[in-house]
Amino acid sequence: MGEYFKELFGGTKSLVVGLGITIKHMVKPVVTLQYPHESLKMSARFRGHIELLGDEETGASKCVVCGMCQRACPSGCIALAGEKPEGAKKKVLTSYVLDFTKCSLCGQCVESCKFGAITFSKEYNLAGPRKEAYIFDLKKRLEERSG
Amino acid sequence: MSDLARSQNQETFVLNLGPQHPATHGVLRVKLTMDGEYIVEAEPVLGYIHRMHEKMGENRTWAQFMPNTARLDYLGALSYNHGYVKVVEQAMGIEVPERAEYIRVITVELNRIASHLLWFGAFVLDLGGFTPLLYAFDDREHILDLLESVTGARLTFCYFRFGGLYNDIDDDFVTGSRAFIKRLRKRMPDYHNLVTKNIILITRLKDIGILPGEMCRKYGATGPVLRGSGVDYDVRKNEPYSVYPELDFDVPVYSECDSMARYMVRMDEMEQSMRIIEQALDKLPAGPIMPEKVPKILKPEPGDYYSAVEAPRGTFGIRVVSDGTNKAYRLKLRSPTFSNLSLFGEASQGMLLADALALMGSLDLVIPEIDR
Ligand code: SF4
Numbered sequence: 359m360g361e362y363f364k365e366l367f368g369g370t371k372s373l374v375v376g377l378g379i380t381i382k383h384m385v386k387p388v389v390t391l392q393y394p395h396e397s398l399k400m401s402a403r404f405r406g407h408i409e410l411l412g413d414e415e416t417g418a419s420k421c422v423v424c425g426m427c428q429r430a431c432p433s434g435c436i437a438l439a440g441e442k443p444e445g446a447k448k449k450v451l452t453s454y455v456l457d458f459t460k461c462s463l464c465g466q467c468v469e470s471c472k473f474g475a476i477t478f479s480k481e482y483n484l485a486g487p488r489k490e491a492y493i494f495d496l497k498k499r500l501e502e503r504s505g
Numbered sequence: 506m507s508d509l510a511r512s513q514n515q516e517t518f519v520l521n522l523g524p525q526h527p528a529t530h531g532v533l534r535v536k537l538t539m540d541g542e543y544i545v546e547a548e549p550v551l552g553y554i555h556r557m558h559e560k561m562g563e564n565r566t567w568a569q570f571m572p573n574t575a576r577l578d579y580l581g582a583l584s585y586n587h588g589y590v591k592v593v594e595q596a597m598g599i600e601v602p603e604r605a606e607y608i609r610v611i612t613v614e615l616n617r618i619a620s621h622l623l624w625f626g627a628f629v630l631d632l633g634g635f636t637p638l639l640y641a642f643d644d645r646e647h648i649l650d651l652l653e654s655v656t657g658a659r660l661t662f663c664y665f666r667f668g669g670l671y672n673d674i675d676d677d678f679v680t681g682s683r684a685f686i687k688r689l690r691k692r693m694p695d696y697h698n699l700v701t702k703n704i705i706l707i708t709r710l711k712d713i714g715i716l717p718g719e720m721c722r723k724y725g726a727t728g729p730v731l732r733g734s735g736v737d738y739d740v741r742k743n744e745p746y747s748v749y750p751e752l753d754f755d756v757p758v759y760s761e762c763d764s765m766a767r768y769m770v771r772m773d774e775m776e777q778s779m780r781i782i783e784q785a786l787d788k789l790p791a792g793p794i795m796p797e798k799v800p801k802i803l804k805p806e807p808g809d810y811y812s813a814v815e816a817p818r819g820t821f822g823i824r825v826v827s828d829g830t831n832k833a834y835r836l837k838l839r840s841p842t843f844s845n846l847s848l849f850g851e852a853s854q855g856m857l858l859a860d861a862l863a864l865m866g867s868l869d870l871v872i873p874e875i876d877r
Pocket residue numbers: 408430431432433434435436460461462463464465466467468
């Protein structure tokens with residue numbers, strides 16, 4: 359009988375203590391972010407989908423079409439093409455398309471580029487109704503950005 | 506159907522648990538033969554999320570397989586990163602700089618705490634308590650922010666490289682980690698008062714879901730499941746790797762073999778991980794995070810290599826066979842939860858359904874890692 363009451367008392371106490379903690383937390387400031395109304399700024403090293411980088415002066419892509427990024431990618435996300443204009447020394451990029459649907463954001467493309475031609479974007483608010491919305495023409499995006 | 510089920514005169518019925526059920530944490534299906542509320546037979550059915558990771562390993566270069574390792578156990582991705590780089594480093598004979606080893610340990614232990622916090626929340630949720638999950642996620646969020654600031658990702662990290670790391674840590678990370686540990690130390694008593702000492706939790710876990718040490722050995726269970734059954738086995742101690750031998754920590758072992766013991770092992774492990782991180786931060790040497798020379802194209806000597814690490818859920822072993830080319834000839838992953846789940850069929854026989862769910866929760870299953 360004594361055991362029974364001891365258990366009853368101990369059990370009730372544990373519930374009251376638990377409730378006390380919940381009440382303590384209830385009056386603390388809110389920790390959640392009100393997402394659609396506010397959004398977070400990504401940290402400097404955040405890896406979003408890749409983006410081409412332009413030359414500071416001309417705004418043209420720094421890519422020399424060596425194809426290293428394409429070969430490094432585990433999922434075959436990158437399709438690029440270039441041509442050598444007559445008289446020029448280096449190849450010029452004509453198209454650079456990223457299939458973001460297959461990208462695992464591993465960063466191997468950026469690491470393999472020795473020319474600093476690609477970087478991670480900070481975009482994470484991505485949603486779309488169709489698969490095609492994630493085939494990014496990065497060259498076009500670069501041109502749009504540099505105006 | 507087992508003899509037990511057949512020999513019984515009562516009528517039994519089949520109940521499908523999953524493949525879509527909140528208590529199974531993913532696409533696991535358990536075919537239960539029930540006698541009323543009691544389980545006569547339980548048969549886990551796997552394969553719903555099989556992605557052929559092992560086969561992918563044979564079709565990609567050594568470096569290209571790296572992101573796959575984060576997608577096995579997405580809650581403890583860094584341990585799997587570690588296991589993989591370790592076996593390739595072993596095969597290639599690459600030396601890892603000391604600073605990189607320390608940072609590996611710090612980040613892996615942070616990841617372990619994050620994983621245990623999530624398990625803690627989800628486990629109590631399985632038992633019907635919602636609030637602790639929110640507190641645990643609040644704490645876990647701080648770890649994810651810290652890890653994001655160095656790795657660039659929040660869950661599917663791809664942070665380690667053959668020979669070292671992708672990024673160095675900065676002072677912000679060090680102060681952030683110390684602040685987090687201080688914070689979690691203050692929160693642990695709350696968790697114990699709110700959950701561990703809660704009478705409902707105790708009655709649902711104590712002396713229920715007994716897994717004798719012998720059964721764990723038979724099925725190859727490892728990690729907190731094994732240590733909750735009184736077997737003192739932790740890869741970090743038994744086959745020391747990285748800089749663990751230089752750090753002072755204990756391996757929590759409970760011999761009660763019940764669900765409560767497994768719960769306590771994980772709660773204590775969080776404390777131990779905090780100890781490890783603090784010491785590693787104190788000892789953190791300066792220096793490079795990558796060796797001077799790492800071959801660009803990896804072609805390990807033909808041979809058979811194996812390496813294991815202590816992941817949050819147990820021993821993660823990886824065996825690679827190289828034929829001297831730039832891809833693995835065979836890559837075998839030994840994942841802890843697969844073995845931990847295997848004992849469920851035998852252990853749950855004769856249990857009440859609700860207790861079996863508590864037992865399943867205490868195994869801390871991550872389905873993508875079972876199916877691979
Ligand atoms: S981040 Fe990885 S998967 Fe994505 S495009 Fe680059 S290499 Fe390919």
